[in-house]
Amino acid sequence: MTNAFTSKRHPLARLAFMTTLLLNLCLSAQAQATEGPTTALQSLQTLDDSQIAARPLSIRAYATHERTRVLFIETHALPIVDISVRFSAGSSRDGDLPGLANLTLKLLNQGVEGMDAKAIAETFDQLGAQLTASVDKDEARLTLRTLSDGETRKAAIDLFTRLIAQPAFAPAAVERAKASALNAIGLVQQNPTARLQQTLHAQVYGNHPYARPVEGNAQSLALIDAEKVRGFHQNAYTAANALLVIVGDISNDEATDLSIAISQALPQGPALVPVELAMDLTSPPGHTHLEAPYSQTLIMLAQPSVPANHPDYVALQVASLIFGGSNSSRLINELRHKRGLSYAASAFIPLWQAGGPWTISLQTAPDQQDATLALVKTLFAEWLRDGPTEEELVAVKRRLAGNLPLTSASNAQMVQQLLLMGAHDLPRNFDALVIHAQKLSRQDIKDAINRYSRADKWKVASLGPTVEQRPLSAVQP
């Protein structure tokens, strides 16, 4: 039985879920690039730029004595509370054991003293609570949604705290998780987009920890045991390495008590030093082609970009939106509308702590792979030379402004935004980046893209069959 609403998506659409993107700026771009314009956005295109101003939003920010940073929004619209803990414990912390961070996270709900995985799942289920978790190159994250009623909440949070602070890491559970991880590695090898992304990251990041897949590999998994997992947990799941986000129907005092309880329960130890920046603009271009008998060839191009707290981040994200972030982007206009070359094509910068890869992603007919790739490179070179047009800049600013009215944001959306804010030390104002974007000139954007992008330094990965190549057809008038 499959969950039809969540499990199956277009391979390029999947990218949106595999990368962490910045607030509205990027979340909307991804939706646009893959799903088509939404009516909600269109109806806001008449918004006057002058309406845009910082909205006051009551975000409470503090740290516990144990140095867990906390961001909190109190809102009583619904009787629920979302509690999310983010550790700087992603795969870039794997060291010489790729897959260790992934395995550690997976084991947290597999047992605590006196409760096995089934008992844990049943307890949350009986409390009407939901636990979700994710891991990527930078972070491991767990989120609990619970009803705010005192007793239910207390029971759910107590178990949540035990999972993250005192997991059992039973040797049998570790072995099961390793078997499952090995299987997942096999599945990634059979997923075209995931394979292509891994190939691309290996090229873009060289010796940097970002080069390695989150899932690790069979060799390293064989070396991991319960002791290694426990060591990783003691080191990376510490109070000082944690960001705690709380949103919902809970008072200030209750949220404070809860923060202190979680922070004190966690292993005590220093915050890990940040992963070194991965912005090598000097490395040579390259192209890795993977052979596969598909009817469409997948192509991804990338070069390293800047982290979210970089002064030029907003200019680069806006540039990326104009170039490939909507259904009227340059990329889509040239590839799909003018030439019918590609159904899906998009550009984006995933939000990674040490600088994510500025990525262009597209599908095309196998016999036009070379011609399409050459066209994309030419389009990008022209883009660096000329920068955005006035029309493009006005249009993207209108779109971003249209996403501003967040007064009706859901708890889940607020959690997401607080996590990004906390993880990347962004201004404590949901609209700060959008307001920043409104102030950018054509020259600002042109300067930024030329500072951090090179027309001749693309790393390229492609996946498809090798067939005879033909030139592009003439542009339709």
Add this chain to the structure above:
Amino acid sequence: MTNAFTSKRHPLARLAFMTTLLLNLCLSAQAQATEGPTTALQSLQTLDDSQIAARPLSIRAYATHERTRVLFIETHALPIVDISVRFSAGSSRDGDLPGLANLTLKLLNQGVEGMDAKAIAETFDQLGAQLTASVDKDEARLTLRTLSDGETRKAAIDLFTRLIAQPAFAPAAVERAKASALNAIGLVQQNPTARLQQTLHAQVYGNHPYARPVEGNAQSLALIDAEKVRGFHQNAYTAANALLVIVGDISNDEATDLSIAISQALPQGPALVPVELAMDLTSPPGHTHLEAPYSQTLIMLAQPSVPANHPDYVALQVASLIFGGSNSSRLINELRHKRGLSYAASAFIPLWQAGGPWTISLQTAPDQQDATLALVKTLFAEWLRDGPTEEELVAVKRRLAGNLPLTSASNAQMVQQLLLMGAHDLPRNFDALVIHAQKLSRQDIKDAINRYSRADKWKVASLGPTVEQRPLSAVQP
């Protein structure tokens, strides 16, 4: 970013999610077969058989004037309500357009009059409501979990009703869903277990609709358009073809009103006639091998079995549990414990309306594929000849009895059980099948397996590399 707690599992474990299984009887067997015994089960092994008796559970059952059947449990432990609608609208209703049922379900949350997919998702999110959906060979199912507070609940249920009763089926959304379905078909081809299952079902079911994959195929998808989808919806998503299950913090009167509102909103039309039974015991054996460069060979054996409301269903499920439903089953004892041939091996009967395939599923080393397969067939022939031992029967009855105390069942578990009860016309008592199981003798089970199973009629599908075969090693003493 991946959801580490739900997205990745062992390929055999996935089977548990791809098949619908009967109440505790089977849910526990699957968990056992793939996850190892749980402490909860062990602690109950001393339960006295005499303690087992039907518990009163207040299940209210009725039908609306429009002939939607309704099952309702009122429980105020948590301020939430789960509402699940099940239509007899699975892929066995596809007719000559495989994939139509799957596509129709997927499109329900992609737009209603005045709201696109994004607006729908945001509305549920803001209400703290969750929508999930699934489709299999028999059914399409949608479940809404909402807070029980009057206004929130009303808004969530109104939108839920619009989705299922008046989906927009916009041509652009249909095209997007088709592109996504095509991609999903590609992914299935790359998923070893799913490929193997499709191959097996094609063999076991011949010309029966169960032979075809839920996802359809590229040829049939090309023929599907908005009109076809609308036609399927009008035909299969009718009030009379629906089963409505409500569990939670809502009064009897409110649940009745809500049932009537949903039933009246749905298309009106007759219930579809049941899909014809698929129990052909005469068709010849067969073996399809798929070549793949894996380090383990996957093998599945199947023959058709009976539907859940069949008088021999319980005896066959109990037999299946003894043969391959736990870590001390015959299959695991012989394959793993005695010979180290297979890490994962299990037997189960998925609960399909027209009779699911009695399936044995295992992994083994490629060079022992033939020997392992021969061993499994021998074990099964001995099983038909001798039936279960007294020890095996006592152990399985204890295990089943240990699952009885459902007084603390979660709402989600109750929803699941009511859906099975309603879909398969089972007795309106959660424990009826387990109580039935307690009464079975060795002879009952031996008779049942011999009535519906043949030692020489296995359909086999295998997936792995072709390598030189070696005999089994001697059994370790």
